Amino acid sequence: MKKYLTVFKISFAQEFAYPINLIFWRIRNIFQIILLYFLWSSVFENTSGEIFGYSKEKILTYIFGIIVLKAFVFSTKTNDIAGDISRGDLVNYLLKPISYFKYWFSRDIASKSLNLVFSFFEITILFLVLKPQVYIQKDLLDLCIFLFFLLLAVFLFFLILMLTNLITFWAPEAGWSSQFLIIIILSEFFSGAVFPIDILPQFLQRYIYLTPFPYLIFIPLQVYLGKVETLVLYKSILVSFFWIGILIILLKLMWQKGLKRFEGAGR
């Protein structure tokens, strides 16, 4: 355990090696939020009621929720694995008494912690500037369930990203393109990080809920907003666990097969 605590510490220190980079990354996030905020504000301009089942208050809470959740769920270091594999630097880790998965998970947690701290600052600033009405969840049980879903989301995203990166074992040149497709397009779009999923047509939603993606951002946020019925809640837990199981099995399989393929050549 101490091993991974040290990994966490050094990874945290590493983040500060390029402070400008980090700041620009956060600024990009703020702009995205501001954009979404004004878009939805204008949608609600001429109506006082609900649109797609969202009141103005709840949709704005959703948008602010995205900042925190993205900072926590989506910030990662695991996307460096593709480079590790294609450059052959993986050798360094293979020959150390350390679990490669736990190593990257520790680094992820470091990255998440740092981004979370930043996102709290950002929220405070945006709050003061925009003065939006947001929905505060006061039900302790709902908050606990929310945290539980957050944990599931972190695991799910880690597994998805890890799998995507391991493709590099077979296609060393595909590291970036596969990450772009799976992480940026699929994860952002179908997780609800751009818009709430329940504004999509019903038949599409049904399929999306069967994928692991909505459990990354959308479902945890819905739980916070208190919009999830008990039955859906159980179904969501079931689907999340199902995917976590499947992905772990896949990951183990791919890792074993990949290592056999890995020639350690300094490509």
Place this chain on the structure above:
Amino acid sequence: MVKEARDEIEKVIVVDHLAKNFEITIKEAGFFGKIHSLLKTQKKIIRALKNISFTINRGEFVGFIGPNGAGKTTTLKILSGVLYPSSGFVQVLGFEPWQRDEEYLRKISLVMGQKNQLWWDLPASDTFELNRAIYQIPTSKYKESLNELVDLLDVKKILNIQVRKLSLGQRMRLELVAALLHSPKILFLDEPTMGLDVVVQQKVRDFLFEYNKKFKTTIILTSHNMDDIMDLTKRVIVVDKGKIIFDGLLRELVSKFAKEKIITVYFSKAIDVKKLDEVGNVKRFNYPKAVVSVSREVAAMAAAQILENFPVADLTVEEEPIDEVIRRFFRGEKDLSG
């Protein structure tokens, strides 16, 4: 009996009939070739190691030499546990390396001249701390190792500077510290002096020599740098095309593989170089000195011939220098056995 048992323990590496095949996909050249290979992948088996066997004892400093692609690095990677062998028996410190048992990994270290484990954006001392945690080195032992290594490699002043701001030579020395903090029983070195300037090369060599002597660490080295081999290793294993073609002491390598002898002559009067050329291969002529190489079998006869037909002031016959022999191995010259 007792002695035999001890001999068994002393053998830290046992390799028997080891073979390694790689499967590679052939990519055709040109646009249509690329399309064709997309539709139909052609695979080719490369036999990187064919049936090699050797043992290495505790405390030995062994050099692997051979031309590029001979199988040196492949051997090193199998021994350290990065690669799976295709067939054969390999045991290192009683472990099958590719199982990568934690116990095993704590006892070895691999340093590659072209790959670094130091964190680029942080001072090396941070990486050292990380390794201390990873290898679970007790505090007192860690301090002792660190002080010792820092001292031997003279890196005290650069411990707290960001790695990216250091020169290649400084980085390499710190890499060695990082690799040895946990006092491995076996150190694998793949081209450790590659790209370093002569002064740093010498520092690294001096260090390795000292370290091997002091801690009886078994060191396996591959290098294209002749000085590395000549200064450090007593025993060399020559690999060519996936086979071991020589395994023995460095000096035996010369008597076995030297094809030529070198005759150095000082003349008392000017001579016709063309006539000297008929005796042997004139490598250098700078009156009054001439260096002629002749094949070993006729060396005595050639010397006699020169003494008889030329105005000789002085003449010596020597073995072909060791570096010349090794250079031939690096070039992968055919017909090495003469």
